[in-house]
Amino acid sequence: MPEPVASSIEALGPPEIRLCILSQPRLLGAVRSLLESFAERIGFCGRGCSELMLAVDEALTNIIRHGYDHAPDCRIWMSLRALKTPRPGIRVEIEDHQRTFDPEDLPDRDLDEVRPGGLGVHLMRSVTHLCRHEPREEGGMRLVIEKFCEDEGEGDHPATSDASTASREDPT
Amino acid sequence: MPGDRMTIDERTVGESIVVAPVGDVDLSRSPQLQAKLAEVLARRPARIVVDLSKVPYMDSSGVATLVQGLQHCQKAGCELVIGALHPKVRSIFEIAKLTEIFRIVDDIESGD
Numbered sequence: 072m073p074e075p076v077a078s079s080i081e082a083l084g085p086p087e088i089r090l091c092i093l094s095q096p097r098l099l100g101a102v103r104s105l106l107e108s109f110a111e112r113i114g115f116c117g118r119g120c121s122e123l124m125l126a127v128d129e130a131l132t133n134i135i136r137h138g139y140d141h142a143p144d145c146r147i148w149m150s151l152r153a154l155k156t157p158r159p160g161i162r163v164e165i166e167d168h169q170r171t172f173d174p175e176d177l178p179d180r181d182l183d184e185v186r187p188g189g190l191g192v193h194l195m196r197s198v199t200h201l202c203r204h205e206p207r208e209e210g211g212m213r214l215v216i217e218k219f220c221e222d223e224g225e226g227d228h229p230a231t232s233d234a235s236t237a238s239r240e241d242p243t
Numbered sequence: 244m245p246g247d248r249m250t251i252d253e254r255t256v257g258e259s260i261v262v263a264p265v266g267d268v269d270l271s272r273s274p275q276l277q278a279k280l281a282e283v284l285a286r287r288p289a290r291i292v293v294d295l296s297k298v299p300y301m302d303s304s305g306v307a308t309l310v311q312g313l314q315h316c317q318k319a320g321c322e323l324v325i326g327a328l329h330p331k332v333r334s335i336f337e338i339a340k341l342t343e344i345f346r347i348v349d350d351i352e353s354g355d
Contacts, residue, residue: 095271096269096270096271097247097271099269099270099271099302100267100269100271103267103300118331118334121300121331121334122334124300125302125335128269128302129302129303132269132270132302132303132304135270136270190303190306190307190339191302191303193338193339194303194335194338194339197338198338
Protein backbone atom coordinates (compact mmCIF):
# COMPACT_ATOMS: atom_id res chain seq x y z
CA MET A 72 0.00 0.00 0.00
CA PRO A 73 1.52 3.37 -0.97
CA GLU A 74 2.14 5.69 1.88
CA PRO A 75 -1.07 7.72 2.17
CA VAL A 76 0.30 11.02 3.36
CA ALA A 77 -1.16 14.37 2.46
CA SER A 78 0.68 17.15 0.67
CA SER A 79 2.44 19.98 2.48
CA ILE A 80 0.57 21.88 5.13
CA GLU A 81 0.69 25.01 2.99
CA ALA A 82 -1.30 23.28 0.27
CA LEU A 83 -3.94 22.17 2.71
CA GLY A 84 -5.18 25.63 3.59
CA PRO A 85 -6.66 26.63 6.93
CA PRO A 86 -8.30 24.04 9.13
CA GLU A 87 -12.06 23.68 9.00
CA ILE A 88 -12.22 23.50 12.77
CA ARG A 89 -9.87 24.91 15.36
CA LEU A 90 -10.61 24.74 19.05
CA CYS A 91 -8.94 25.26 22.38
CA ILE A 92 -9.76 23.09 25.38
CA LEU A 93 -8.61 23.04 28.95
CA SER A 94 -6.59 20.08 30.17
CA GLN A 95 -9.50 18.39 31.93
CA PRO A 96 -10.42 14.71 31.46
CA ARG A 97 -14.13 15.49 31.72
CA LEU A 98 -13.90 17.30 28.36
CA LEU A 99 -12.63 14.28 26.45
CA GLY A 100 -16.11 12.98 25.73
CA ALA A 101 -17.17 16.27 24.15
CA VAL A 102 -14.10 16.28 21.91
CA ARG A 103 -14.79 12.71 20.82
CA SER A 104 -18.36 13.64 19.90
CA LEU A 105 -17.18 16.57 17.78
CA LEU A 106 -14.52 14.47 16.09
CA GLU A 107 -16.94 11.64 15.37
CA SER A 108 -19.41 14.02 13.77
CA PHE A 109 -16.73 15.64 11.60
CA ALA A 110 -15.22 12.30 10.61
CA GLU A 111 -18.58 10.82 9.63
CA ARG A 112 -19.19 13.74 7.27
CA ILE A 113 -15.86 12.98 5.59
CA GLY A 114 -16.80 9.35 5.13
CA PHE A 115 -15.42 7.53 8.12
CA CYS A 116 -17.66 4.93 9.65
CA GLY A 117 -17.50 1.92 11.90
CA ARG A 118 -14.07 0.79 12.97
CA GLY A 119 -12.22 3.58 11.16
CA CYS A 120 -14.15 6.22 13.03
CA SER A 121 -13.60 4.47 16.35
CA GLU A 122 -9.87 4.22 15.70
CA LEU A 123 -9.61 7.90 14.86
CA MET A 124 -11.37 8.83 18.08
CA LEU A 125 -9.10 6.49 20.00
CA ALA A 126 -5.93 8.04 18.54
CA VAL A 127 -6.99 11.60 19.31
CA ASP A 128 -8.28 10.65 22.74
CA GLU A 129 -4.99 8.95 23.60
CA ALA A 130 -3.07 12.01 22.45
CA LEU A 131 -5.11 14.32 24.64
CA THR A 132 -4.88 11.91 27.56
CA ASN A 133 -1.10 11.80 27.27
CA ILE A 134 -0.87 15.58 27.29
CA ILE A 135 -3.15 15.86 30.33
CA ARG A 136 -1.38 13.12 32.29
CA HIS A 137 2.24 13.45 31.30
CA GLY A 138 2.60 16.85 29.66
CA TYR A 139 0.60 18.91 32.12
CA ASP A 140 0.74 16.49 35.04
CA HIS A 141 -3.05 16.71 35.53
CA ALA A 142 -3.04 20.51 35.94
CA PRO A 143 -6.63 21.43 34.96
CA ASP A 144 -6.04 24.94 33.64
CA CYS A 145 -3.55 24.39 30.81
CA ARG A 146 -4.53 24.80 27.18
CA ILE A 147 -4.58 22.33 24.33
CA TRP A 148 -5.24 23.46 20.76
CA MET A 149 -6.68 21.12 18.17
CA SER A 150 -7.35 21.69 14.48
CA LEU A 151 -9.14 19.45 12.03
CA ARG A 152 -8.72 19.37 8.27
CA ALA A 153 -10.43 17.18 5.72
CA LEU A 154 -8.02 15.53 3.29
CA LYS A 155 -8.94 14.57 -0.25
CA THR A 156 -5.90 12.76 -1.56
CA PRO A 157 -4.93 10.01 -1.99
CA ARG A 158 -8.39 9.28 -0.62
CA PRO A 159 -10.73 10.95 1.86
CA GLY A 160 -9.15 11.38 5.23
CA ILE A 161 -8.57 13.69 8.12
CA ARG A 162 -5.60 15.54 9.54
CA VAL A 163 -5.62 16.42 13.21
CA GLU A 164 -3.04 18.69 14.76
CA ILE A 165 -2.82 18.87 18.54
CA GLU A 166 -0.62 21.48 20.16
CA ASP A 167 0.36 22.20 23.73
CA HIS A 168 2.85 24.22 25.67
CA GLN A 169 4.26 21.41 27.76
CA ARG A 170 8.00 20.90 27.89
CA THR A 171 9.47 19.71 24.62
CA PHE A 172 10.74 16.16 24.34
CA ASP A 173 12.48 13.96 21.83
CA PRO A 174 9.86 11.81 20.06
CA GLU A 175 12.45 9.05 19.96
CA ASP A 176 12.12 8.84 23.74
CA LEU A 177 8.41 8.00 23.61
CA PRO A 178 7.78 4.57 25.08
CA ASP A 179 6.25 2.07 22.69
CA ARG A 180 5.91 -0.92 24.91
CA ASP A 181 6.24 -4.57 24.15
CA LEU A 182 2.69 -5.91 24.18
CA ASP A 183 3.88 -9.28 25.37
CA GLU A 184 4.66 -7.65 28.68
CA VAL A 185 1.41 -7.76 30.62
CA ARG A 186 1.17 -4.66 32.74
CA PRO A 187 -1.14 -1.69 33.07
CA GLY A 188 -0.12 1.54 31.34
CA GLY A 189 2.17 2.50 28.50
CA LEU A 190 -0.29 1.56 25.79
CA GLY A 191 -1.28 4.99 24.53
CA VAL A 192 1.56 5.61 22.08
CA HIS A 193 1.31 2.10 20.70
CA LEU A 194 -2.41 2.51 20.12
CA MET A 195 -2.00 5.88 18.40
CA ARG A 196 0.62 4.53 16.03
CA SER A 197 -1.27 1.34 15.37
CA VAL A 198 -4.50 2.93 14.17
CA THR A 199 -3.25 5.92 12.15
CA HIS A 200 -1.40 6.38 8.89
CA LEU A 201 0.73 9.19 10.27
CA CYS A 202 1.51 9.96 13.91
CA ARG A 203 4.33 12.47 14.26
CA HIS A 204 5.45 14.55 17.23
CA GLU A 205 7.44 17.71 16.58
CA PRO A 206 8.48 20.68 18.71
CA ARG A 207 6.70 23.99 18.18
CA GLU A 208 8.79 27.06 17.46
CA GLU A 209 6.97 28.95 20.20
CA GLY A 210 7.55 26.14 22.71
CA GLY A 211 5.63 23.00 23.47
CA MET A 212 4.86 20.13 21.16
CA ARG A 213 2.73 19.49 18.11
CA LEU A 214 1.29 16.10 17.22
CA VAL A 215 0.17 15.51 13.65
CA ILE A 216 -2.20 12.65 13.03
CA GLU A 217 -3.47 11.60 9.63
CA LYS A 218 -5.90 8.84 8.94
CA PHE A 219 -7.58 7.91 5.68
CA CYS A 220 -10.85 6.17 5.01
CA GLU A 221 -10.62 2.53 4.25
CA ASP A 222 -13.04 0.02 2.90
CA GLU A 223 -14.68 -0.94 6.15
CA GLY A 224 -14.47 -4.57 7.00
CA GLU A 225 -12.00 -5.49 4.28
CA GLY A 226 -9.09 -5.82 6.63
CA ASP A 227 -6.97 -3.02 5.18
CA HIS A 228 -6.08 -1.88 8.65
CA PRO A 229 -3.07 0.22 9.63
CA ALA A 230 -2.34 -2.07 12.53
CA THR A 231 -1.94 -5.06 10.28
CA SER A 232 -0.84 -3.69 6.91
CA ASP A 233 2.78 -3.79 5.78
CA ALA A 234 2.78 -0.02 5.33
CA SER A 235 1.91 0.73 8.92
CA THR A 236 5.48 1.12 10.08
CA ALA A 237 6.71 3.20 7.18
CA SER A 238 3.72 5.48 7.22
CA ARG A 239 4.52 6.59 10.72
CA GLU A 240 7.63 8.31 9.53
CA ASP A 241 8.01 11.91 8.51
CA PRO A 242 6.70 12.25 4.96
CA THR A 243 8.99 15.14 4.04
CA MET B 244 -20.00 18.67 34.80
CA PRO B 245 -22.80 16.15 34.25
CA GLY B 246 -21.58 12.96 32.68
CA ASP B 247 -18.35 12.90 34.64
CA ARG B 248 -19.51 9.94 36.66
CA MET B 249 -20.98 6.81 35.21
CA THR B 250 -23.40 4.24 36.50
CA ILE B 251 -21.85 0.90 37.41
CA ASP B 252 -24.45 -1.80 37.91
CA GLU B 253 -23.79 -4.93 39.94
CA ARG B 254 -25.49 -8.30 40.15
CA THR B 255 -24.70 -11.81 41.29
CA VAL B 256 -24.75 -14.79 38.94
CA GLY B 257 -23.93 -18.02 40.73
CA GLU B 258 -20.50 -17.57 42.30
CA SER B 259 -19.76 -14.56 40.15
CA ILE B 260 -20.22 -10.89 40.85
CA VAL B 261 -21.00 -9.09 37.62
CA VAL B 262 -19.82 -5.50 37.38
CA ALA B 263 -21.44 -3.60 34.52
CA PRO B 264 -20.27 -0.05 33.78
CA VAL B 265 -22.57 2.02 31.60
CA GLY B 266 -21.02 4.52 29.16
CA ASP B 267 -17.59 5.47 27.90
CA VAL B 268 -14.63 4.48 30.07
CA ASP B 269 -11.93 7.07 29.61
CA LEU B 270 -9.44 9.01 31.72
CA SER B 271 -12.19 10.75 33.66
CA ARG B 272 -14.03 7.55 34.53
CA SER B 273 -11.39 4.84 34.85
CA PRO B 274 -10.73 5.69 38.51
CA GLN B 275 -14.37 4.98 39.26
CA LEU B 276 -14.17 1.55 37.65
CA GLN B 277 -10.88 0.88 39.41
CA ALA B 278 -12.44 1.69 42.78
CA LYS B 279 -15.45 -0.50 42.05
CA LEU B 280 -13.31 -3.49 41.13
CA ALA B 281 -11.27 -3.07 44.30
CA GLU B 282 -14.39 -2.86 46.41
CA VAL B 283 -15.86 -6.01 44.85
CA LEU B 284 -12.59 -7.92 45.12
CA ALA B 285 -12.46 -7.13 48.84
CA ARG B 286 -15.56 -9.31 49.23
CA ARG B 287 -13.50 -12.29 48.01
CA PRO B 288 -15.78 -13.62 45.28
CA ALA B 289 -14.74 -16.67 43.28
CA ARG B 290 -15.11 -14.72 40.06
CA ILE B 291 -15.62 -11.14 38.88
CA VAL B 292 -17.19 -10.64 35.48
CA VAL B 293 -16.84 -7.20 33.92
CA ASP B 294 -19.83 -6.80 31.63
CA LEU B 295 -18.81 -4.41 28.84
CA SER B 296 -21.98 -4.68 26.78
CA LYS B 297 -22.91 -1.09 27.63
CA VAL B 298 -19.43 0.38 27.16
CA PRO B 299 -19.21 1.68 23.59
CA TYR B 300 -15.81 3.29 24.09
CA MET B 301 -12.74 2.50 26.17
CA ASP B 302 -9.32 4.13 26.05
CA SER B 303 -5.94 2.93 27.31
CA SER B 304 -6.69 4.12 30.85
CA GLY B 305 -9.68 1.77 30.87
CA VAL B 306 -7.52 -1.01 29.52
CA ALA B 307 -4.92 -0.32 32.21
CA THR B 308 -7.65 -0.51 34.83
CA LEU B 309 -8.70 -3.94 33.61
CA VAL B 310 -5.11 -5.23 33.44
CA GLN B 311 -4.48 -3.97 36.95
CA GLY B 312 -7.73 -5.58 38.08
CA LEU B 313 -6.65 -8.85 36.51
CA GLN B 314 -3.35 -8.77 38.36
CA HIS B 315 -5.01 -8.00 41.68
CA CYS B 316 -7.53 -10.79 41.16
CA GLN B 317 -4.81 -13.29 40.32
CA LYS B 318 -2.99 -12.43 43.54
CA ALA B 319 -6.20 -12.89 45.49
CA GLY B 320 -7.09 -16.19 43.84
CA CYS B 321 -10.07 -14.72 42.06
CA GLU B 322 -10.85 -15.09 38.37
CA LEU B 323 -11.53 -11.95 36.32
CA VAL B 324 -13.59 -12.47 33.19
CA ILE B 325 -14.59 -9.97 30.52
CA GLY B 326 -18.15 -10.41 29.34
CA ALA B 327 -20.19 -9.27 26.35
CA LEU B 328 -17.52 -7.15 24.74
CA HIS B 329 -19.02 -4.30 22.74
CA PRO B 330 -17.93 -4.50 19.06
CA LYS B 331 -16.44 -0.99 19.20
CA VAL B 332 -14.27 -1.94 22.15
CA ARG B 333 -13.20 -5.29 20.74
CA SER B 334 -10.74 -3.62 18.36
CA ILE B 335 -8.76 -2.03 21.19
CA PHE B 336 -8.62 -5.40 22.91
CA GLU B 337 -7.25 -6.91 19.71
CA ILE B 338 -4.67 -4.17 19.12
CA ALA B 339 -3.48 -4.41 22.73
CA LYS B 340 -3.46 -8.21 22.55
CA LEU B 341 -5.80 -8.34 25.51
CA THR B 342 -7.75 -11.14 23.89
CA GLU B 343 -4.78 -13.34 24.77
CA ILE B 344 -4.65 -12.55 28.47
CA PHE B 345 -8.32 -12.19 29.40
CA ARG B 346 -10.96 -14.84 29.28
CA ILE B 347 -13.71 -13.24 27.26
CA VAL B 348 -17.22 -14.67 27.22
CA ASP B 349 -20.15 -13.65 25.06
CA ASP B 350 -22.86 -14.99 27.33
CA ILE B 351 -22.38 -13.87 30.90
CA GLU B 352 -25.15 -15.96 32.32
CA SER B 353 -23.81 -19.24 30.94
CA GLY B 354 -20.13 -18.28 31.05
CA ASP B 355 -19.57 -19.26 27.39
